[in-house]
Amino acid sequence: MMTTQPLIAPSAVDALRDALVSHGYTREGIVTRVGIEAAQGLNRYDPTLTLQLLGEDDPLAVLIQLFMCGRTVPLDHADPAVVPLLESAGEGAVRAAVHLHPYEKWWAISDFPRFLRPAPQDRRAEAVVPIGLDASLLRRATLTHRVETALDLGTGGGVQALHLSAQAEKVTATDLSPRAARFAATTAALNGLDWEILQGDMAQPVAGRRFDLVVSNPPYAVGPGTVHSVHRDSGRPGDALCAELAGAAPELLTEGGYLQFRANWVHRSGEDWRERLAGWIPRGAGLEAWIVQRSATGVVPYVDHWLELAGGEEALGQREAWLRWFETQKVEAVGVGTVVVRRSGLAESAVRVEEMSADAGELTGAQVAGWFARRDWLRAHDPLEASFLPGQGLTLWQQAEQRGGAGWELTQQVLKVPGDGLNWSDRISPLAVALLGGAGRETTLGEQLARIAEAEGAEAGRLAEVALPEVSRLVERGALVPADLPDPG
Numbered sequence: 001m002m003t004t005q006p007l008i009a010p011s012a013v014d015a016l017r018d019a020l021v022s023h024g025y026t027r028e029g030i031v032t033r034v035g036i037e038a039a040q041g042l043n044r045y046d047p048t049l050t051l052q053l054l055g056e057d058d059p060l061a062v063l064i065q066l067f068m069c070g071r072t073v074p075l076d077h078a079d080p081a082v083v084p085l086l087e088s089a090g091e092g093a094v095r096a097a098v099h100l101h102p103y104e105k106w107w108a109i110s111d112f113p114r115f116l117r118p119a120p121q122d123r124r125a126e127a128v129v130p131i132g133l134d135a136s137l138l139r140r141a142t143l144t145h146r147v148e149t150a151l152d153l154g155t156g157g158g159v160q161a162l163h164l165s166a167q168a169e170k171v172t173a174t175d176l177s178p179r180a181a182r183f184a185a186t187t188a189a190l191n192g193l194d195w196e197i198l199q200g201d202m203a204q205p206v207a208g209r210r211f212d213l214v215v216s217n218p219p220y221a222v223g224p225g226t227v228h229s230v231h232r233d234s235g236r237p238g239d240a241l242c243a244e245l246a247g248a249a250p251e252l253l254t255e256g257g258y259l260q261f262r263a264n265w266v267h268r269s270g271e272d273w274r275e276r277l278a279g280w281i282p283r284g285a286g287l288e289a290w291i292v293q294r295s296a297t298g299v300v301p302y303v304d305h306w307l308e309l310a311g312g313e314e315a316l317g318q319r320e321a322w323l324r325w326f327e328t329q330k331v332e333a334v335g336v337g338t339v340v341v342r343r344s345g346l347a348e349s350a351v352r353v354e355e356m357s358a359d360a361g362e363l364t365g366a367q368v369a370g371w372f373a374r375r376d377w378l379r380a381h382d383p384l385e386a387s388f389l390p391g392q393g394l395t396l397w398q399q400a401e402q403r404g405g406a407g408w409e410l411t412q413q414v415l416k417v418p419g420d421g422l423n424w425s426d427r428i429s430p431l432a433v434a435l436l437g438g439a440g441r442e443t444t445l446g447e448q449l450a451r452i453a454e455a456e457g458a459e460a461g462r463l464a465e466v467a468l469p470e471v472s473r474l475v476e477r478g479a480l481v482p483a484d485l486p487d488p489g
Contacts, residue, residue, distance in 0.1 A: 004178075004197040006186040007098070007109075008084040013189045019081035020107065023059040027102045030068075033060055042068050045113040045130070067100035070117040098183070099130055103159070109187045110157040114311045128157050128183045129231050135159050138217045138262050141338050141363040147212035151252070153203065153245070153261075154218045156231060158184035158195070165193050168213065172196040174205045177230045202241075203248045210254045216245060216261035221306055222334050224325035228318060229310060238329065239265040246280035246339055249287055253343040260340050260368070267296060267333040274353040281341065287349040290371055292363055293337040294356055299326040302334045338363050342372060350375075352476075361421030370420075374476050377485050383471050384446035384464060387483040390439045393418040394479060417479045424477050431463070432470050439480060445471065 047069035150168035198205035225237035
């Protein structure tokens, strides 16, 4: 049973849903009406082409004008079922009070994007933003296996909870903003979904409870800790919110449960950002974490990006104070990426912090599942007794330098691992190149190393000691694939 009420009464929700379906106000219905190009423009919140194509004010055209384009229409043109979500625009005209977006197989409720219709001054700080890039990237990276319980922490309009509903028996959604909680409750009700929706800060509403999967697209903007917009600012200085969320994993997760969230973090002068982020994960808590930086942005473009999204004269007044805070904190850049934490029951928490290559695609749930599956395999098996296959699409780049009359000397070898789009690039040793060349020949790693040791006149045990750390790295990357590794999906 929901703990937060929708924006409109349950009976009105049912009538609204029936009207949307009967008039074809769905993703497919809109594409059929205006074509794929105009529909894509609407998804980018650009209604220009759609408005040129709509023509007559039939019920579907009116719904598109109201809820996707933010336009005003005569009241008598609107279906009575949608009136509870409208507001007066004067002289017998109405406009939508919310942005009602056909999203995949659902409808999502939010405020209008600023460039379609700026929120009134008194609502701007509490605005519930539409589905944006970060929400999409988080969903792309989220694991998709079936779970009993799932939590969308900081749900906003409820987009992550919508996806969680397709894989979880029970969905809980939380938000600090009462307004956002009501929007999420409306999204759930309109889609016929039963979520538990709780109000409160971060994990406080679910204290003492554990979940199989927790996702969060929190208000992670790095700054001095002042709150100008609840979807952007957490009230914590710097990246303290993200550190707090990572630190809550032991109390939030069931055994084997995952926490996944989008995050920003500071790069401070004279400080290793990887070590800082590794410190977010509590030691001795049985956790395993994969923290992946997608990019890093200079402080000036970072601040300007957020202020451009906020708009308004008041946003410009924040710039000087924000940049001054970065200067006093010796922040040189802000990292952007994804944090994945699993409660693995390890004796000591294990953390991997790394940066994706410039030509990598965005992280996917399948890549996350594969990474943890390979880590599990490494813990459960002796690589020396296993046979390996080479990963798909590997590329080896070699660099050599001319040494006078002595000819060419190989100076480095770089292996590129597509990893279904991650495109990792790592320097590897000649020994690793030899092992990759021998993979797939139905011999164990130990047998491969024994043959190499015999050919080189080396001691096999010592060679294995040198090789195993690099082999583990190659397995983790997916460059060497254990022949008996099951499909993580």
